[in-house]
């Protein structure tokens with residue numbers, strides 16, 4: 270658990286202490302909880318409430334905002350539309366995604382990049398759009414702080430990563446995991462084993478639990494819900510930047526409510542600029558430590574992962 274109290278702004282006294290704690294977590298498993306993050310419990314509660322109202326809406330309301338695989342990856346996805354782990358069954362989850370609104374003449378929309386485009390807001394779910402937009406703004410502030418602290422933990426200037434992020438491709442993803450059926454087997458997951466693809470993920474989950482993280486020794490541990498906190502995890506860009514020093518660990522979701530309850534989570538992915546070129550940061554590679562992976566742009570990695578899991 271990392272307490273962000275007195276470290277949310279650049280001149281605050283606990284900035285370096287917290288950066289050290291992030292370093293320790295990032296070198297171990299790339300997952301940590303944050304408290305003292307400054308986001309109101311009431312806003313999180315409202316975000317969960319509008320998401321629940323959406324997922325419990327009639328099918329036609331949800332289908333009207335269906336995500337198009339060839340589109341901007343915004344809108345509704347049915348059960349089975351994604352398979353995060355190719356060795357498992359399709360994910361047992363419904364999803365809804367939105368992001369920053371990009372006009373039709375935005376250069377990245379014109380280039381056809383997924384993740385950039387117009388949101389598909391559902392009809393008849395009161396306060397849905399307002400709440401999602403407010404939640405995105407708030408969590409994005411936290412995410413910027415975490416990117417600064419991450420840079421500090423690597424002895425870089427605090428704006429190092431942000432400078433690469435001219436056109437962010439962030440996504441807010443609302444998730445709804447129905448109970449698993451009696452036919453569920455060892456390959457049945459709400460979300461199959463995967464790493465996240467971007468930079469930083471900020472996750473709020475309900476009281477059901479079910480998120481599991483794979484440690485470096487291969488064992489799985491539960492990331493149980495802790496009231497008032499977020500789970501933060503590092504995505505694939507971080508091991509690329511640090512040349513393997515910091516990790517983006519595998520994780521998965523199983524709805525363990527014994528066939529009774531839906532599980533809900535709200536996930537904000539800080540996914541960076543599609544044209545940002547990702548290569549090891551200064552000092553992360555040397556003759557003794559050659560690059561583990563070739564450089565790539567954020568967009569190349571994202572497109573490959575979308576094809577792999579929605580294909």
Ligand SMILES: O=C(O)CCC(=O)C(=O)O
Nearest residue numbers: 444460474480522534536
């Ligand atoms: O629902 C969760 O707890 C995790 C979801 C997740 O890992 C993802 O969407 O990438």
Ligand SMILES: [Fe+2]
Nearest residue numbers: 463464465520
């Ligand atoms: Fe994930």
